[in-house]
Amino acid sequence: MRLLEHEAKAVLKGSDLPIPSSQLITNIYHGSLPVVLKSQVPVGGRGKAGGIKIVSDKGILQTTIDAILALPIQGYLPKTILAEEVITIERECYLSLLIDRDSATIRLIAHPEGGVEVEQHTTDFLNIPITLQSIDDSAQQAAARLQLPVDLVTPFIAKLFATFIRSDATLIEINPLILTKNNSLICGDCKMELDDSASFRHPDWKAYENQASSANFVILDPSGTIATIANGAGLAMATVDAVAAHGMKPANFLDIGGGATAGTIIAAFSKIMEFPDIKAIVINIFAGITRCDEVAKAILEAKKSITKLPPLYIRLAGTNFEDAVSILASENIPTLATLEECLLAAKAEVTHE
Amino acid sequence: MNREVMNAKNVIVQGITGSHGSFHTAQMIDAGTNIVAGTSPGKAGLSVAGIPVYNTIADIKKDMPVDATVVFVPAPFAKNALLEAIEARIPLVVCITEGIPIHDMLEVKNRADAAKVVLIGPNCPGVLMPGLRKLGIIPAAMGLPGSMAVVSRSGTLTYEVAAGLTARGIGQKYIIGIGGDRIQGTSFVDCLSLFQNDPDVTAIILIGEIGGTSEQHAAKYIAQNITKPVYACVAGHEAPAGIPLGHAGAILGSIDESANAKTAALASVGVQTFNSITSLVQSVK
Numbered sequence: 303m304r305l306l307e308h309e310a311k312a313v314l315k316g317s318d319l320p321i322p323s324s325q326l327i328t329n330i331y332h333g334s335l336p337v338v339l340k341s342q343v344p345v346g347g348r349g350k351a352g353g354i355k356i357v358s359d360k361g362i363l364q365t366t367i368d369a370i371l372a373l374p375i376q377g378y379l380p381k382t383i384l385a386e387e388v389i390t391i392e393r394e395c396y397l398s399l400l401i402d403r404d405s406a407t408i409r410l411i412a413h414p415e416g417g418v419e420v421e422q423h424t425t426d427f428l429n430i431p432i433t434l435q436s437i438d439d440s441a442q443q444a445a446a447r448l449q450l451p452v453d454l455v456t457p458f459i460a461k462l463f464a465t466f467i468r469s470d471a472t473l474i475e476i477n478p479l480i481l482t483k484n485n486s487l488i489c490g491d492c493k494m495e496l497d498d499s500a501s502f503r504h505p506d507w508k509a510y511e512n513q514a515s516s517a518n519f520v521i522l523d524p525s526g527t528i529a530t531i532a533n534g535a536g537l538a539m540a541t542v543d544a545v546a547a548h549g550m551k552p553a554n555f556l557d558i559g560g561g562a563t564a565g566t567i568i569a570a571f572s573k574i575m576e577f578p579d580i581k582a583i584v585i586n587i588f589a590g591i592t593r594c595d596e597v598a599k600a601i602l603e604a605k606k607s608i609t610k611l612p613p614l615y616i617r618l619a620g621t622n623f624e625d626a627v628s629i630l631a632s633e634n635i636p637t638l639a640t641l642e643e644c645l646l647a648a649k650a651e652v653t654h655e
Numbered sequence: 656m657n658r659e660v661m662n663a664k665n666v667i668v669q670g671i672t673g674s675h676g677s678f679h680t681a682q683m684i685d686a687g688t689n690i691v692a693g694t695s696p697g698k699a700g701l702s703v704a705g706i707p708v709y710n711t712i713a714d715i716k717k718d719m720p721v722d723a724t725v726v727f728v729p730a731p732f733a734k735n736a737l738l739e740a741i742e743a744r745i746p747l748v749v750c751i752t753e754g755i756p757i758h759d760m761l762e763v764k765n766r767a768d769a770a771k772v773v774l775i776g777p778n779c780p781g782v783l784m785p786g787l788r789k790l791g792i793i794p795a796a797m798g799l800p801g802s803m804a805v806v807s808r809s810g811t812l813t814y815e816v817a818a819g820l821t822a823r824g825i826g827q828k829y830i831i832g833i834g835g836d837r838i839q840g841t842s843f844v845d846c847l848s849l850f851q852n853d854p855d856v857t858a859i860i861l862i863g864e865i866g867g868t869s870e871q872h873a874a875k876y877i878a879q880n881i882t883k884p885v886y887a888c889v890a891g892h893e894a895p896a897g898i899p900l901g902h903a904g905a906i907l908g909s910i911d912e913s914a915n916a917k918t919a920a921l922a923s924v925g926v927q928t929f930n931s932i933t934s935l936v937q938s939v940k
Contacts, residue, residue, distance in 0.1 A: 408761070547931060590780050
């Protein structure tokens with residue numbers, strides 16, 4: 303889950319890390335000028351898209367607020383604007399913590415020149431593993447790379463690392479990390495990603511706007527003609543690949559995961575029914591921990607509760623597969639032996655229409 | 656990874672009294688696995704499928720040796736269960752549990768490596784050695800004893816390949832699902848080295864997916880170390896960039912993480928690559 307900037311900064315503030323003074327507004331701003339108005343959308347590139355404006359003149363304040371609220375960025379329309387004090391910048395740096403999958407370490411990344419152009423630097427970042435035990439040493443290296451005093455950088459990194467661990471973060475990127483005219487550090491912007499798997503130990507995450515979006519249902523093409531349901535990410539991806547390889551337009555990716563219930567299947571069908579052009583639904587289940595008979599019962603129940611469902615092409619294999627076939631057959635719902643057969647039948651349906 | 660560790664004789668199940676644990680304990684026994692005990696804190700004295708339940712691994716080890724453990728403990732408690740197995744120096748730990756927090760796995764992975772414990776998973780279907788044993792949830796009926804070796808990041812595609820091979824009469828020595836999480840124990844490379852060093856294995860199938868660069872690492876290792884034929888398929892050619900697809904690890908970030916880039920890396924070192932599991936299964940010899 304990616305936090306909005308104001309949410310991420312609230313987390314930083316909770317750890318006693320310096321952020322600009324600010325207020326969150328929905329449509330009116332009563333504070334002092336000048337002010338930076340920042341669109342609260344969960345994507346990068348806001349500045350270039352026109353989602354960040356500095357306003358010094360009261361005459362254009364309201365029109366600027368209205369314009370930002372009306373501007374979608376990469377498909378996201380802001381519900382709020384973060385109105386921040388204008389910081390006098392001496393220099394902009396870059397600092398982040400992230401998890402590296404290959405080395406199974408948390409890494410500290412730093413560069414003395416931050417800001418929007420930071421991605422132009424590709425090779426000369428400091429990129430070192432950091433642990434609780436190595437903080438002082440890591441901070442020393444970071445201070446050298448950032449060209450900042452060690453006694454300024456060390457407490458900052460210690461707090462940032464503690465926040466990273468405590469928050470179950472997978473990424474905290476401070477860019478820019480601003481060095482002010484009076485030689486203090488302040489977090490100009492923050493991108494923070496939290497591990498959805500850890501939500502069970504963070505009840506407070508329920509307050510975040512960008513709720514753990516269902517990674518299991520992804521829209522690929524709103525005008526797609528074939529909907530897919532599969533269990534397991536790999537099989538779901540392979541099913542989508544196979545639909546496309548047969549020259550059809552897959553509308554979605556859907557992994558119903560292990561242990562599907564009637565509720566899961568009804569939710570899947572309901573979501574699919576939101577797509578106007580679906581001509582067929584391909585269900586591809588290969589059960590290990592899932593049990594096919596439970597999926598079959600769920601399909602029956604879902605089919606009863608949703609009318610005008612497009613034709614289903616069902617392939618079931620794995621745990622309790624024989625029971626599932628007879629459960630479906632008892633209600634005259636056929637199953638096919640292979641995905642290939644499902645795709646050919648679905649293709650005939652699509653072309654027939 | 657050596658062959659010895661895969662020949663686990665005495666196997667235990669952590670979380671044996673849960674619905675998945677008890678169901679799959681019976682299935683593993685049917686598949687030839689010698690399950691000797693299980694754990695479920697506070698439930699010592701019970702039995703599941705005729706297998707005695709203990710509170711802790713330490714208690715089991717007072718009564719019998721343990722070569723491997725299969726972990727079905729729910730995600731919030733999985734870290735402690737895995738650390739318990741690692742501290743007990745069980746040589747092979749197979750973790751089926753999905754949804755374990757990444758920070759928990761960072762600690763588990765580093766502790767397992769330091770203790771030289773082989774960890775397979777988490778969020779994986781485990782290992783099936785047809786006719787011999789299974790440690791996990793791969794339906795045993797999908798397998799056929801033989802000499803093919805399969806390694807996959809995706810559980811369901813693991814089943815798909817096994818079933819396809821079996822339907823064609825091509826038997827398998829190892830079917831290993833390593834899981835698709837961002838932090839995982841055993842890698843493609845670990846499994847490739849096992850397969851290369853096992854004289855019973857005649858050919859290798861590798862199933863990858865978008866996200867990360869472990870297929871590129873595998874390609875590099877294959878170029879330098881593998882003399883047996885390798886067949887590969889990478890899922891997710893139609894995947895959009897930047898959106899997680901199911902698996903915590905299956906997210907396409909940089910271009911290196913795409914199915915096309917991975918397929919190209921594997922093809923460049925002589926691996927026979929396919930864009931669908933069906934065509935792969937039909938083409939292997």
